[in-house]
Amino acid sequence: GAANDELRKTLMLQTGGGKVKVHVLGVEKAARVYKNPKYETLKAVIVVETPADIVRLLDLGVEAKEVNVGGMTFKQGTSQVSQAVYAGPEDVEAFKEIDSRGIKQYIQQVPSTASSDLMGALKDKGLL
Known part of the structure; x- marks a missing residue:
């Protein structure tokens, strides 16, 4: 996936254009972050x-x-x-x-x- 491919990760990180914070994570880590109470008010689009x-x-x-x-x-x-x-x-x-x-x-x-x-x-x- 993109989380393990540096070129694809770099391209994904550039999509935010400085206006949106972009993180590139594997599926399991994305699920852990999603369930972390620290981020419960965060609005997210998952690609x-x-x-x-x-x-x-x-x-x-x-x-x-x-x-x-x-x-x-x-x-x-x-x-x-x-x-x-x-x-x-x-x-x-x-x-x-x-x-x-x-x-x-x-x-x-x-x-x-x-x-x-x-x-x-x-x-x-x-x-x-």
Whole structure:
């Protein structure tokens, strides 16, 4: 993950532009920080690499009301879900698990574009 890849970590740290504090952590450490009372008033956006990482965070006690799938690149064995989202069978299983927990999932690349329902898009593509 990005926490163990110095180039990717550096790029992630630069995304805050000095206005937002950015930390690059592994999944387990992110969950520990999330549950630390010292940070309970902190507003956070958590960026993960895979839908399975979201399931791991949820299993570790991180709460989420919604998941924005902004983009997932093409890899061997994936299917196109939207212009910027490709999902493989393991991703679809993770999305189904997240959905079963009552968490809204949507596709939206940038805030200025309209969002669309992820589960609906998966159904439309015959992936559910």
